[in-house]
Amino acid sequence: MKARQISLIFLALAFSIPILTAIFNSAGPGGRGEVIVGPTSIRQVSWSFGERYFEWQIFGDNEYDSRFDYDLHHEFGISLDAAKTIRGLIDIIHPTLFHVSVLFLIIAIIFYRRSKRSDISSPGKIVTEEKKKVAPSSASKSGPQPVPYKGFVYLPLIAGWLVPGGGHFLLRKWVRGALLAASILGMFVLGVAMQGKVYASVHDILDMLGMAGDLGIGLPYLLSRMLGLGDVQVQTTIADWGTRFIVVAGLLNIIAAVDAHNLRTGRKS
């Protein structure tokens, strides 16, 4: 199987989880009974039970589904201990679903990049060799050149994600790195100072997008979670601004990390 096909399969898998969740959660009472996917067939029992169960299974809204094991006990006659065991098992699985989705996305990107690389090397091999024979010096001079950093090709990307500006520092682009770090960290810190929310769990698609943005900033996200920063309820407009600052800081950091990767591969000078 070609790398591009594998990439498409993983991309479909990555997006199928949130899309299926959105469809199931937005389906009306009539439609819900028709959805039978493994354990979700339990949802046919009742509207409220099904809704609670499925949302809980995918996104882990524990507060909302605090009575899931009791529902299981009363609806199916399963002993309470067994119901609690089942709940415990699903409790382990459901946060994993979100991470699996992200993992699929990463695998899809890796295979897509591999397919692009093979596209460049295999069909145009003869042409590029001919070009080299004709004008080797002019080909080497034209276009952006890779920076003189020799190491793992994805290291600037990972470093840039974990530490804002880290990828550029690794490539010795000190000024660019410092400006990026100041901008991204400044935005993140101001967002927290404006009483913005740092997403800790996801309950719907919008939360999922917000959390994906927050995760983009890398280690500062983990640090803020450890220090309990951003663990607030948004009550004012400024706090809402703060939440957007934090999310956008993460998204900008992803752009910066990809830029570092482009510098490393020579796609950008």
Add this chain to the structure above:
Amino acid sequence: MSALVFQPSHFTAVVLFALFASTVFGITQREKLRDMIRYGIYCFVLFVGAAIALSWVMYFIAR
């Protein structure tokens, strides 16, 4: 963490947002220094300009 509290006006928040975002855009989307600065300023003006224009639109919608 009570010391870490910042309550800007909406306009200040817009300007700060535009400043940080346009800095990153300028650095990452252009290759030459001159182009970076020009693109950064362009993005900054667009961010702030669009916010002001949309604010006036919403002001008249609310009336």
